Amino acid sequence: MAIDASEVQKVAHLARLSISDDAVDATTTTISSILELVDQMQAVDTQNVEPLANPLDATQRLRADVVSEDNQREKLQSCAPAVEDGLFLVPRVIE
Amino acid sequence: MQWETVIGLEIHVQLATKTKIFSGASTAFGAEPNTQACAVDLGLPGILPVVNEEAINMAIKFGLGIDAEINKVNVFERKNYFYPDLPKGYQTTQLEKPIVGAGHVDITLADGSTKSIRIHHAHLEEDAGKSLHEDFHGMSGIDLNRAGTPLIEIVTEPDIRSSEEAVAFAKKLHSIVTTLGICDGEMSQGSMRFDVNVSVRPKGQEELGTRTETKNLNSFKFMEAAIHKEVERQIDVLEDGGKITQETRLYNGDTGEARSMRSKEEANDYRYFPCPDLLPVVIDDSRLEKLKADMPEMPDAKKARFIANFGLNDYDAEILSGDQATAHYFEASVAVSQDAKLSANWVMGELSRSLNQSSIGISASPVTAEMLGGLIQRIKDNTISGKIAKEVFEALWNGEGTSADDVIEKKGLKQVTDTGAIETMIDEVLAANAQQVDNYRAAPEDKRGKMIGFFVGKCMQASKGKANPGMVNQILKQKLDG
Numbered sequence: 001m002a003i004d005a006s007e008v009q010k011v012a013h014l015a016r017l018s019i020s021d022d023a024v025d026a027t028t029t030t031i032s033s034i035l036e037l038v039d040q041m042q043a044v045d046t047q048n049v050e051p052l053a054n055p056l057d058a059t060q061r062l063r064a065d066v067v068s069e070d071n072q073r074e075k076l077q078s079c080a081p082a083v084e085d086g087l088f089l090v091p092r093v094i095e
Numbered sequence: 096m097q098w099e100t101v102i103g104l105e106i107h108v109q110l111a112t113k114t115k116i117f118s119g120a121s122t123a124f125g126a127e128p129n130t131q132a133c134a135v136d137l138g139l140p141g142i143l144p145v146v147n148e149e150a151i152n153m154a155i156k157f158g159l160g161i162d163a164e165i166n167k168v169n170v171f172e173r174k175n176y177f178y179p180d181l182p183k184g185y186q187t188t189q190l191e192k193p194i195v196g197a198g199h200v201d202i203t204l205a206d207g208s209t210k211s212i213r214i215h216h217a218h219l220e221e222d223a224g225k226s227l228h229e230d231f232h233g234m235s236g237i238d239l240n241r242a243g244t245p246l247i248e249i250v251t252e253p254d255i256r257s258s259e260e261a262v263a264f265a266k267k268l269h270s271i272v273t274t275l276g277i278c279d280g281e282m283s284q285g286s287m288r289f290d291v292n293v294s295v296r297p298k299g300q301e302e303l304g305t306r307t308e309t310k311n312l313n314s315f316k317f318m319e320a321a322i323h324k325e326v327e328r329q330i331d332v333l334e335d336g337g338k339i340t341q342e343t344r345l346y347n348g349d350t351g352e353a354r355s356m357r358s359k360e361e362a363n364d365y366r367y368f369p370c371p372d373l374l375p376v377v378i379d380d381s382r383l384e385k386l387k388a389d390m391p392e393m394p395d396a397k398k399a400r401f402i403a404n405f406g407l408n409d410y411d412a413e414i415l416s417g418d419q420a421t422a423h424y425f426e427a428s429v430a431v432s433q434d435a436k437l438s439a440n441w442v443m444g445e446l447s448r449s450l451n452q453s454s455i456g457i458s459a460s461p462v463t464a465e466m467l468g469g470l471i472q473r474i475k476d477n478t479i480s481g482k483i484a485k486e487v488f489e490a491l492w493n494g495e496g497t498s499a500d501d502v503i504e505k506k507g508l509k510q511v512t513d514t515g516a517i518e519t520m521i522d523e524v525l526a527a528n529a530q531q532v533d534n535y536r537a538a539p540e541d542k543r544g545k546m547i548g549f550f551v552g553k554c555m556q557a558s559k560g561k562a563n564p565g566m567v568n569q570i571l572k573q574k575l576d577g
Contacts, residue, residue: 016184058374059374061145065148067113068119076129076133086130087227087237088179088236089234090235090237
C-alpha cells in the first residue's frame with residue numbers, strides 16, 4: 001500500500017507536525033516503504049490469533065482509590081508560560 | 096408529510112470515586128483551579144497511568160445493573176486530538192473492547208406501557224479539563240481539576256422516538272446510577288451530561304435520515320428543549336427541499352438558541368490505537384461474583400416490590416422507587432406509620448410540595464421519615480383529622496416540635512371525640528342557622544347530601560377543626576333527619 005504526499009500532509013497536520021515542502025517527498029517514500037512492510041506482514045495467516053493489545057504478557061495492576069497526590073500547583077505551574085488566578089493561560093480557543 | 100423522530104443518546108456519567116481514573120489526585124468538586132491536577136493529569140513527560148480499581152468496579156456495577164455482558168478483558172486506547180483542556184494530546188478511552196457490552200434500560204411511557212431501550216455498550220474513559228473563555232487579555236484560562244475524572248460513556252441504540260422518551264430514559268438512567276451509588280447524580284455540577292443524536296425520516300421509511308449531534312446537555316429540561324428545537328429545524332429544512340448536514344451542534348440552555356459548531360470532519364480522524372502505557376484489564380470471576388453479591392435492589396425490582404408488598408398502584412410505585420433517597424424515606428415512614436398508602440400520599444403530596452418550594456432534597460427534609468410516620472399514626476387513630484394533620488406537618492416543617500405528638504400536645508390540637516361535647520356544639524350550630532335547617536328538611540333526599548356540607552363546615556369552624564369529622568357527620572345526620 002502506498003501513501004501520497006497529500007495524505008502525508010494531512011496526517012502531519014493532525015499530529016501537529018511541521019514538514020517542510022522539500023521534505024514531503026522523502027517522508028512520503030519512507031512511510032510508503034514502512035507500509036509495504038506492513039503489506040508483507042498482512043500475508044501471514046492470523047485466523048486463530050487473538051488481537052494483541054500489548055506485547056507484554058501481563059495484565060494491568062489496579063490501584064486502590066485513595067488520594068495520594070496533594071496540591072502541587074505552584075511547582076507544576078512554575079514552567080508554564082502564562083498563569084493567572086491559578087489557571088493556565090493559552091491562546092484563545094472558541095468553539 | 097408525517098415525520099418520525101429517531102434519537103440515540105450518549106451519556107457521560109462521572110463516577111463517584113475519590114480519585115482520578117489514572118492518578119491519585121482528588122476528584123472533589125469545587126476546589127480552587129488546578130489544585131487537584133497532578134503530573135499525570137497534566138500529561139507531563141515521564142508519567143505512567145495506573146488504573147483506579149474503584150472505577151473498574153463501578154463500571155462493572157453499571158453493567159450488572161442493566162443486564163449487560165461484562166467484557167472480562169477490556170482495553171484502553173488513545174483517542175488523539177488537540178485541545179488545550181486535554182494536555183496529553185489524547186484522551187484515554189476504550190473502543191474495540193469496552194468494559195460493558197450490550198444491555199438494556201426499560202422505561203415507562205406516559206400510557207403506562209413499558210419500552211426497552213437497548214444499550215450498545217458502555218466504556219470507561221477520562222474526563223477533560225475545563226476551558227474558561229472569559230477574556231484573560233485575549234487568552235483562555237485552563238483548569239485541569241476535572242482532567243482525569245473517571246467517566247463511563249453509555250451509548251444507546253437509536254431506539255428513542257420522542258423527546259418524552261428521551262427524558263424518561265435519562266431519568267431512569269439517573270435513578271440506576273444513583274441507586275448503584277456510582278454517581279452522585281448532581282446534574283448542575285456536570286455529573287451527568289447528554290449528547291443527543293437526532294434525525295427524522297418519513298413515517299414508514301426504514302432507512303435512517305442524516306443525523307446531527309447536540310453535545311453536552313446537562314439538564315433534563317435542556318435536553319427536551321434541544322430535541323424539540325432540532326426536530327423542528329430538520330423538518331423545516333427537509334420540507335423546504337433542503338438537506339440535513341451531518342454536524343455537531345451546540346444548544347444554549349439559557350437563551351434557548353442552537354447553532355452549528357465548526358465542522359468536525361477532519362477532527363473526527365482520531366487515529367485510535369491501544370494505549371502502550373496500559374495493559375489489558377482482566378476481570379476475574381471472584382471480583383465479578385463479589386460485585387454481584389453486593390448489588391443493591393434496582394429501581395425496577397423495588398417498584399415491583401412496592402406494588403406487591405405495599406399494594407401501591409403503578410404510578411405511585413414508579414415515583415417512590417425512582418430515586419434512592421425518596422424510596423428510603425418512604426420505607427422508613429411506612430415502618431412507623433404502618434400504612435403504605437397514607438405514607439405514599441404524604442410523601443408525594445405535602446412533603447414533596449414543601450421540598451419543591453424550598454428547593455431542598457428529601458434527605459435534608461426538616462420533617463424526618465419518622466416524624467411523618469408518627470403524624471400518620473395520629474391520623475389513623477383519630478387523634479387528629481386530616482386537616483389538622485396539615486397544620487401539624489407545617490409546624491414540624493418549621494421546627495416547632497420534635498414529633499407529631501409533641502406538636503399536638505403543645506398546640507392543643509387533639510381531636511374532640513367526646514360525643515357529648517360534639518352534640519352540644521352541633522345543637523348550637525343548628526340553633527344559630529334555623530333557616531338553613533328548615534331548607535334542609537324541606538329538600539328532597541338526594542339534595543340533602545350536598546346541603547349537609549354547610550353544617551359540617553360550620554361545626555368544624557366552631558371546633559377550630561378539632562372535632563372528629565366522621566362523628567360530626569354522623570350526629571348531624573341523626574339530628575337533621577331526626
